[in-house]
Amino acid sequence: MIDKTKELERWAQLLRYDVVRMISNAGSGHPGGCLSAADIITCLYFKEMNIRPEEPDWPDRDRFILSKGHACPVLYAALARRGVFPVKKLKTLRKAGSFLQGHPEIHTSGIDMTSGCLGQGLSVGAGMAVAAKIDRKFYRTYVMLGCGEMNEGQVWESVMCASHFKLDNLLAIVDYNRLQFDGSVDEVLSPGSMVKRWKGFNWNVIEIDGHNINEILPAFEKARNTKEVPTVIIANTIKGKGVSFMENDYLWHSLMDRDKLAEKCKQMKKDMENADSFYAKRLW
């Protein structure tokens, strides 16, 4: 029997490859924030969330909103790898005629809400969570936010709203890689203590290493078992995680060097093919 952690780590690595390949292929995109989110997205789509890949609009599915929508390549990769649409479609990212838009769009299979204009996702998620409460349904709503996104005032409106309405069926996840477009979060608009901020609004706060599957999964479970208050997971992550030259370099928020990324993509493919038959049959 394959160890669950090991299996999830493999999927996460595959999503990282997909992201590098997709953005390299598209010639634009936001690799850094995809790579910091890859392990959490993997845990959501391959373990935590109750979805039906063959029926993406199933009314009782768990919802996911990628509020930091610029990281959508990693979400598209997860949807493709779960079978919501064919993996070969990933090469159409950002191309005219493709359903894989530069930022998530609700008409794409598996995408629960248009996002990417920062600050809106948690508000939308609160609306979904309230709809579940009205209908006495048990689906949960997951929202991933970026730490730069915390600059937006609307985030704090939604934070107040979710605790006011006691939305224990809502989980916020902050991909806390501490870098945004122009530099570190402390240089741009210092957030102070992220944990204290959320606690101040009466949220259940869980802080984890966002790259450690053995911390991510138990945090999801704790959130599910917490009643009357919403939960936020502050996931400490590394922007660009898994690609050495991107790690902790804010300039790789966007595609900085197309040739360098193409070279890396070839190297990744070679290394992964040699490493494991799991990858060999899935690479493109």
Next chain:
Amino acid sequence: MQTASMRSAYGESLVEIGQKNKNVVVLDCDLSKATKTSLFAEKFPDRFFNMGIAEQNMMSFAAGLASCGKIPFATTLAVFASMRPCEQIRTSICIGNMNVKIGAPYGGLCTGENGPTHQCIADINTMRGLPNMTILAPSDATSCKACVLWAAQHKGPVYIRVLRDNEPVIYSKASEVDVLSGNRLKDGNDIVIFSNGFTSHMAVVAADLLEKEGISVTVHDIISVKPIPEKAVISMAKKCGAVMTVEEHNIYGGLGSAIAEVVSQKCPVPMKILGVSDYFSDSGSHQSLLQRAGLTVENIVKQTKSLLNKKE
């Protein structure tokens, strides 16, 4: 002259559709007693959500509800419903064609005494730039009810511009109101006046006065500014050969612009756009602000005659 309150009609209509359809949900930003959503809140407390003074959150929250099959009526004063959360309306609501209704009482200059911050002359033009959005500007309490009933049946975002109190009654029954095509309030041959909101009643009174002077005027109440009822506009413009528009809104981008876009391209005839000429008003009574804008029966009569002189 019989009058009725449009905001009360808005609140009462929400109760009516709430009774028929359990998916109707109402949101308000701490103004429920002013917008009259309080009527819905009393009747259906489990489907009413006071969002606090947080309009951006309300619009995105409404999109989330709509994605789960609810029909949210997100309500606050027109000036805050249209402009503060404009980007949320575009991104969370319009791009996905989400089934969210935006109820916007206190449109136009009716908040007069509160000054330019609360007067709303740039909501229609703000909303008009958003694909998928339907914009309704009813002219009395009855047509306001018709708009709420219509919006609840329509799939997709709708902005309903509601006024306040004491609007002259134009229609007797909501079922008589044609929301999409608008309604002929008076039939004539020399000129057509397209109007909406508070000014439609003025246009009818002006047309009656002009008739006594031998000038025959059509008055057509345009409720749907978007989509604009193009066929009706073209046929009346062709028939009358001169077009005037009257609205309680900036002359840039509102009803006048919507009509001009049709007339100039499909049936060019002399035209005049009457409204607020691109300025912010000071505090003052509604009447005094209408006076300054030239939105009076007397000025409609005067402008009509002046426009007729330009007709070939």
